[in-house]
Amino acid sequence: MKKRGELTSTQIGMLVIAIMGFLVVLFFILGFDFGGVSEREVCHLSVLTRGTSPEAAQMYIPLKCTTEKICLDDGTGNGCKSSFAGESINKISLDKKDNAVAAQQIDKTSAEAMYGCWQMMGEGKIDLFHSLSQNIALDYAKPVCVICSRIAVDVKDARRLNSIYSLTDLGAYLQNNIAGTDGTKSYLEYFTDGQVSSYAKVENRIVIDNPVIVHGEGFCNETNDTTCDSSAYIPITVSDKDKESAVVFMQIKPKSYGDVLKSWGGIAVGGAGGAFAISPKWTMKGITYSTKFIKNFPILSLIATGVVVGNVVSNVYDGRKVAAGYCGEVTLPGVGSSKIDKDRAKNGCSIVQVVPYDAEAINKLCTSIESSP
Amino acid sequence: MIVSKRGGIEDTLTSVVVAVICLIILGGIAVLVYKTLTTSEYKNAGKVLDFIEMKINAINADESTSFSVQSPCKSDVKNCPWLIAGWGKESIKKPDRCYFDSCLCICKFDPNLFGKGGYEESILADCQDSSTGICKSFNFDKINITDFYTVQITEMFVFKYNFKRTSNVVFLVDPLSRFVLSKTTTGLNISHYSTRVR
Numbered sequence: 001m002k003k004r005g006e007l008t009s010t011q012i013g014m015l016v017i018a019i020m021g022f023l024v025v026l027f028f029i030l031g032f033d034f035g036g037v038s039e040r041e042v043c044h045l046s047v048l049t050r051g052t053s054p055e056a057a058q059m060y061i062p063l064k065c066t067t068e069k070i071c072l073d074d075g076t077g078n079g080c081k082s083s084f085a086g087e088s089i090n091k092i093s094l095d096k097k098d099n100a101v102a103a104q105q106i107d108k109t110s111a112e113a114m115y116g117c118w119q120m121m122g123e124g125k126i127d128l129f130h131s132l133s134q135n136i137a138l139d140y141a142k143p144v145c146v147i148c149s150r151i152a153v154d155v156k157d158a159r160r161l162n163s164i165y166s167l168t169d170l171g172a173y174l175q176n177n178i179a180g181t182d183g184t185k186s187y188l189e190y191f192t193d194g195q196v197s198s199y200a201k202v203e204n205r206i207v208i209d210n211p212v213i214v215h216g217e218g219f220c221n222e223t224n225d226t227t228c229d230s231s232a233y234i235p236i237t238v239s240d241k242d243k244e245s246a247v248v249f250m251q252i253k254p255k256s257y258g259d260v261l262k263s264w265g266g267i268a269v270g271g272a273g274g275a276f277a278i279s280p281k282w283t284m285k286g287i288t289y290s291t292k293f294i295k296n297f298p299i300l301s302l303i304a305t306g307v308v309v310g311n312v313v314s315n316v317y318d319g320r321k322v323a324a325g326y327c328g329e330v331t332l333p334g335v336g337s338s339k340i341d342k343d344r345a346k347n348g349c350s351i352v353q354v355v356p357y358d359a360e361a362i363n364k365l366c367t368s369i370e371s372s373p
Numbered sequence: 374m375i376v377s378k379r380g381g382i383e384d385t386l387t388s389v390v391v392a393v394i395c396l397i398i399l400g401g402i403a404v405l406v407y408k409t410l411t412t413s414e415y416k417n418a419g420k421v422l423d424f425i426e427m428k429i430n431a432i433n434a435d436e437s438t439s440f441s442v443q444s445p446c447k448s449d450v451k452n453c454p455w456l457i458a459g460w461g462k463e464s465i466k467k468p469d470r471c472y473f474d475s476c477l478c479i480c481k482f483d484p485n486l487f488g489k490g491g492y493e494e495s496i497l498a499d500c501q502d503s504s505t506g507i508c509k510s511f512n513f514d515k516i517n518i519t520d521f522y523t524v525q526i527t528e529m530f531v532f533k534y535n536f537k538r539t540s541n542v543v544f545l546v547d548p549l550s551r552f553v554l555s556k557t558t559t560g561l562n563i564s565h566y567s568t569r570v571r
């Protein structure tokens with residue numbers, strides 16, 4: 001006779017097939033050699049796989065993103081050997097005579113690399129770097145980066161190089177040029193979700209040194225956003241003046257107290273349910289012993305609970321404070337600072353920016369780098 | 374109520390078979406995930422050493438060059454176990470795989486080996502094992518590796534102290550590490566500048 005709630009052999013069979021199907025897909029993603037597919041597509045596929053998997057398992061799904069090496073070379077140098085020797089590079093010929101054209105080429109390459117990076121990483125719409133410990137606030141959120149591209153400029157004549165750099169203006173290029181081949185938005189509108197189309201207010205504050213383009217929930221919509229701090233402004237600074245720069249995607253998404261409570265609830269219900277399904281007898285015993293322990297040692301139980309709760313509260317607070325620091329104000333050497341609405345910055349952000357390929361600048365922005373060099 | 378014994382055994386057998394299959398698959402997936410993660414770390418470590426070798430070969434004696442390398446670890450970088458170690462021809466204790474040459478290795482530090490013979494022995498063992506270390510031979514009598522780093526006792530403590538430690542080992546605990554290489558006619562000096570306050 002069939003017991004109530006007992007699984008039929010068909011149900012078990014379907015369950016096994018479903019699990020095996022899922023695992024086959026996972027094996028495919030983890031172990032398949034993507035020889036014929038471009039590195040960008042491989043990276044995007046791994047981003048989607050990670051983004052759509054359960055948050056607790058995200059960190060175990062590797063991002064298959066490799067830093068693209070781009071060499072802008074006018075033929076007089078050594079083909080970016082000092083930056084990329086021995087590595088596979090994507091070479092772009094710089095105009096040999098016209099400095100203005102060469103400067104435009106540098107801006108175009110940087111803008112396209114940013115565009116490609118932003119698309120590849122899910123346009124800031126996918127949360128990629130959550131771990132189980134961060135979900136339940138046993139650890140606080142940290143900024144994690146992917147270095148999408150490294151761009152090196154190789155021009156032997158230093159005077160010509162300086163002259164080219166004096167003509168580059170990535171900020172203006174991003175503002176005045178359409179992103180993609182069939183797009184209607186400028187690069188800047190694309191990176192900022194179309195919230196900002198004019199930077200008249202910003203232009204006066206431009207620091208022509210290094211670029212910082214910020215996108216995130218902390219952004220002020222200047223036209224109709226009353227909650228926005230009036231002193232907040234969107235930074236556009238330019239960093240196409242370094243011999244070697246990096247296009248970096250950074251994301252920090254701290255959890256709110258509500259999210260953490262939900263995660264703890266999920267773990268408690270899932271854990272208890274799972275334990276009950278495996279062994280109802282032992283689960284009941286466990287509950288009885290726990291209750292007894294609490295009854296016998298109420299102060300000790302209270303202290304232990306207090307320590308865990310205190311740690312969780314402190315980690316959520318720290319995570320949001322860190323996010324506000326990274327998203328509310330991004331400051332890098334030679335860049336100046338950029339501010340966005342403080343309260344919303346606490347919710348985190350995704351940023352794509354061009355920074356000097358320099359340990360000091362990148363380590364200030366990233367606690368870890370998930371891409372392969 | 375009659376329950377056939379045969380049916381009962383069959384049901385139990387099915388459950389056991391399903392459980393075993395699931396366990397095997399889960400075990401397989403765990404191994405695959407672990408392998409994927411560690412292989413990518415190992416590959417990245419190899420790239421770091423290739424890059425340093427290229428930089429060494431690119432300069433002449435009495436010249437220097439600076440460059441940045443990415444840590445092989447993708448997460449928990451501040452506890453990254455990968456290190457760069459170097460031994461000159463004159464070094465008495467060095468991994469056997471270096472033979473009589475000088476060599477530069479990138480190795481994964483195994484804290485479990487630490488207790489067996491101390492820090493130096495542990496690093497030698499890690500670099501000797503080809504599954505945890507990659508080495509390249511060079512022609513230098515001496516290889517010095519100097520680590521420049523800053524220490525702050527606690528976050529509350531205002532003062533920070535700068536330290537310089539010259540040994541033959543440096544851990545790659547920054548997401549991006551800055552190195553300065555300088556060559557003499559007989560030796561190689563590698564300076565590592567850490568940006569992280571320890």
